[in-house]
Amino acid sequence: MAAGLSVSVTIKPLLRSCSTSDFRRLHHHPISATVFAPLPRLRTSFAQRRSFAVCFVVEDQRQSSQIESPRDEGASPVDAELLASRLAEKLERKKSERFTYLVAAVGMEFWARWAHRALWHASLWHMHESHHKAREGPFELNDVFAVINAVPAVGLFSYGFFNKGFVPGLCFGAGLGITVFGIAYMFVHDGLVHKRFPVGPIANVPYFRRVAAAHQLHHTDKFKGVPYGLFLGPKEVEEVGGKEELEKEISKRIKLCKKG
Structure with missing residues (x-):
């Protein structure tokens, strides 16, 4: 199984770690992890504090690999003849x-x-x-x-x-x-x-x-x-x-x- 790693960095208020739209956007990924690293306190009011929200998303690429490498639908007549000859x-x-x-x-x-x-x-x-x-x-x-x-x-x-x-x-x-x-x-x-x-x-x-x-x-x-x-x-x-x-x-x- 191949997996891809995508990183998104957004700045959002600390009081709402990830908004509802953020979760909806990440919902389709099989595996996701959200890590929050708060910035040092700024000279602003409590309501205006901001932080970095770093989201790591591991994407499952099994479906894409299946699309790129479709299964064989069956052996060709040449392969069947070769197999019969070897047998x-x-x-x-x-x-x-x-x-x-x-x-x-x-x-x-x-x-x-x-x-x-x-x-x-x-x-x-x-x-x-x-x-x-x-x-x-x-x-x-x-x-x-x-x-x-x-x-x-x-x-x-x-x-x-x-x-x-x-x-x-x-x-x-x-x-x-x-x-x-x-x-x-x-x-x-x-x-x-x-x-x-x-x-x-x-x-x-x-x-x-x-x-x-x-x-x-x-x-x-x-x-x-x-x-x-x-x-x-x-x-x-x-x-x-x-x-x-x-x-x-x-x-x-x-x-x-x-x-x-």
Whole structure:
């Protein structure tokens, strides 16, 4: 709210501080204040004493500002078309992000399976071997692979978050898919299978129980390291004729859960 300040100085008799006409003149102002500063006594009669009457009036200029800046009566057709175009672009970007997220999340399973077999159990065995031995302390050398996989995920996620466009949207979805897969892998592999931290009720989910049992077979080397994947591990075991062993391992885990 803007306000204006006007000052009027009048000389009037002291016996009538402000006349009736003065009050009528000030009546239309929302806020008004009248301050009287009497002059020193003059050598005149009491009836002729005069004083200065200083009136400060604060004027409300809301009405004038409303007149100068009228409200918009509605968006123009050009603005409406632009808004619709931006909304369609945003929806298209969200759709591409979701699609890329699903592709990245599923693709990570196949990437992890290939890397596990072709790299970790081959040229990088000197690092991955720590995972197949009894762990001493809270960490093992194999944990470096989790950090390595996190680097591209953070890079893609950051680039997609701080930039606009179709390609950044794809990068954001890919980074998010890799990140979500990594979190799921951590809970099922490190928590549920190897019991590095408690996982709560997910241990009783039938599908996760089958996944944990299949990965436990990987550590027994009964099927030459199969399964190398995690979430599709039960299917890998069944493909090499290990369904019976898989069911036995599942039964063991159920009994352990009931005892716990």
